[in-house]
Amino acid sequence: xxxxxxxxxxxxxxxxxxxxxxxxxxxxxxxxxxxxxxxxxxxxxxxxxxxxxxxxxxxxxxxxxxxxxxxxxxxxxxxxxxxxxxxxxxxxxxxxxxxxxxxxxxxxxxxxxxxxxxxxxxxxxxxxxxxxxxxxxxxxxxxxxxxxxxxxxxxxxxxxxxxxxxxxxxxxxxxxxxxxxxxxxxxxxxxxxxxxxxxxxxxxxxxxxxxxxxxxxxxxxxxxxxxxxxxxxxxxxxxxxxxxxxxxxxxxxxxxxxxxxxxxxxxxxxxxxxxxxxxxxxxxxxxxxxxxxxxxxxxxxxxxxxxxxxxxxxxxxxxxxxxxxxxxxxxxxxxxxxxxxxxxxxxxxxxxxxxxxxxxxxxxxxxxxxxxxxxx
Ligand SMILES: Cc1cc2nc3c(=O)[nH]c(=O)nc-3n(C[C@H](O)[C@H](O)[C@H](O)COP(=O)(O)OP(=O)(O)OC[C@H]3O[C@@H](n4cnc5c(N)ncnc54)[C@H](O)[C@@H]3O)c2cc1C
Numbered sequence: 382x383x384x385x386x387x388x389x390x391x392x393x394x395x396x397x398x399x400x401x402x403x404x405x406x407x408x409x410x411x412x413x414x415x416x417x418x419x420x421x422x423x424x425x426x427x428x429x430x431x432x433x434x435x436x437x438x439x440x441x442x443x444x445x446x447x448x449x450x451x452x453x454x455x456x457x458x459x460x461x462x463x464x465x466x467x468x469x470x471x472x473x474x475x476x477x478x479x480x481x482x483x484x485x486x487x488x489x490x491x492x493x494x495x496x497x498x499x500x501x502x503x504x505x506x507x508x509x510x511x512x513x514x515x516x517x518x519x520x521x522x523x524x525x526x527x528x529x530x531x532x533x534x535x536x537x538x539x540x541x542x543x544x545x546x547x548x549x550x551x552x553x554x555x556x557x558x559x560x561x562x563x564x565x566x567x568x569x570x571x572x573x574x575x576x577x578x579x580x581x582x583x584x585x586x587x588x589x590x591x592x593x594x595x596x597x598x599x600x601x602x603x604x605x606x607x608x609x610x611x612x613x614x615x616x617x618x619x620x621x622x623x624x625x626x627x628x629x630x631x632x633x634x635x636x637x638x639x640x641x642x643x644x645x646x647x648x649x650x651x652x653x654x655x656x657x658x659x660x661x662x663x664x665x666x667x668x669x670x671x672x673x674x675x676x677x678x679x680x681x682x683x684x685x686x687x688x689x690x691x692x693x694x695x696x697x698x699x700x701x702x703x704x705x706x707x708x709x710x711x712x713x714x715x716x717x718x719x720x721x722x723x724x725x726x727x728x729x730x731x732x733x734x735x736x737x738x739x740x741x742x743x744x745x746x747x748x749x750x751x752x753x754x755x756x757x
Pocket of ligand 1: 671
């Protein structure tokens with residue numbers, strides 16, 4: 382591979398770092414901009430589907446070094462506390478974003494990637510070249526730019542992306558706790574106005590992360606009130622919260638979480654991870670999808686630089702087609718689930734069905750998860 386070719390990646394979360402590791406492994410020069418320092422906690426359920434393991438292996442990323450938990454069971458409860466247990470079809474592992482993103486960053490540096498801690502202000506495409514302007518390091522040029530700037534970024538505003546114009550109904554809260562919870566279980570517990578994921582990560586920490594509608598949240602004064610008045614109405618969440626002690630000083634929060642459709646390529650930037658579309662976290666699968674999309678884009682960029690793909694237009698078309706083939710259906714199902722959660726009538730109907738026919742849960746999960754990623 383011609384190492385004089387540089388690929389620029391904007392955003393160093395799971396998607397951006399995975400693409401950086403992949404592209405550097407095949408011999409390309411990579412510059413990645415990340416506005417934050419590593420390690421850093423992130424709002425995330427921290428349960429990763431095992432579908433990603435063959436790819437991590439190919440990237441020489443041995444996540445067992447992070448001592449993750451191995452999760453094979455799902456505990457699901459409705460807002461009134463009806464409990465359903467089932468096995469997860471493929472299973473997954475629990476590891477904090479604090480540890481995982483940092484692990485990936487170190488691997489990217491070891492592979493020779495240049496990681497610049499800076500915020501990108503703008504990305505302009507002119508005369509077949511991108512100019513990337515940063516807050517503190519001036520301007521950079523690149524033939525290819527991969528957009529990996531997450532759910533919502535200043536760059537989305539600069540690009541005037543459609544989803545950024547619309548209101549979003551969700552916010553999310555996460556913290557680590559000490560206490561008792563099974564190592565092999567992920568809990569998905571509904572409450573009026575949202576759902577809460579509970580699972581163990583490394584160091585015996587319990588990750589409690591919930592997504593809540595603004596509608597329900599604005600009825601309370603603060604997070605503490607919300608947890609005691611709304612979330613604790615679900616008896617399982619009540620007992621989990623009562624038996625756990627927060628390790629973080631304060632919980633992390635994010636707002637304006639949007640599950641709207643996003644363009645896969647915009648202004649010629651190849652979007653990966655949440656920048657291309659966020660799946661509802663109830664499907665527990667965004668991280669695997671972020672890494673998988675990094676694989677797809679990296680393989681196509683390799684073809685572009687070895688002249689198997691003849692033009693930028695072909696590169697963009699093929700990326701959109703492959704992205705749709707892998708993720709479009711999963712995101713649609715995620716959006717339907719998000720819609721049902723918002724509508725009490727539909728929600729109660731769906732819960733009734735699941736309580737009576739619990740074997741449907743693994744079937745729904747399979748629809749939103751991929752198969753173990755195959756490597757050519
Ligand atoms: C409440 C909640 C729970 C979830 N739970 C799970 C779960 O249990 N399992 C699962 O698989 N998925 C889960 N997800 C989804 C998962 O967190 C995301 O899909 C995943 O983080 C996507 O990674 P990413 O790299 O696309 O984005 P991110 O990890 O958000 O990375 C984007 C990066 O870009 C950087 N950035 C942004 N703008 C700029 C800029 N201008 N310049 C430089 N850097 C910039 C940011 O600092 C950030 O580090 C959950 C999501 C939510 C909201």
